[in-house]
Amino acid sequence: MGHCYSLDLRVRVADFVEAGHSCRAAAQHFAVSESFAIKLVRRARDTGSPAPARQGRPPGGGKLVAYEAFLIQTDA
Template sequence: MGHCYSLDLRVRVADFVEAGHPCRAAARHFGVSDSCAIKLMHRKRPSGSLAPARQGRPPGSGKLVPYESFLIQTVEAKPAITMPELAARLREEHGIVAAPAMLSRFLCRCGFSYKKSPDGGGVRTHRRAG
């Protein structure tokens, strides 16, 4: 994922352009790419803001969110279920294909943790209060 330039640099580039210089000259002067200066001015004109846009997917979205209650009920009913078994149940009952690693990360975000047992197996523990 790309990085965001500081607000100070963004303000200086915008001020330089608003002083009458072209965007490409501002980019050379401040050591940023031409597209950075151009996009910065495109962002400033309609909104007036130079702050960077939020990066990443918005929280609370994803294809597993609608099936959260099904996944939680399944794991609470059978804590020793493996992630491939859970993925197969999800595919059978709802037609959703999900990788076992994705299911594990989702359950961790829901407050479950994975505890290893002495026999080499593991069990999902109950949700943490939170």
């Protein structure tokens, strides 16, 4: 599984591109992949924030949801 770059780095890359540089130049300057820079700029443009998306399964779904009340009751 991949890792998330820090928000500080994400902001610096997005600002670098916003200042008029290309995504590929930003990738080379900050030693990140071109793919990361391109996707980051797209994400910042679409959502207004370069912050990473939440990862993992959304809460409330899973195999044991139907048995949640029973499990809580037997735990006590």
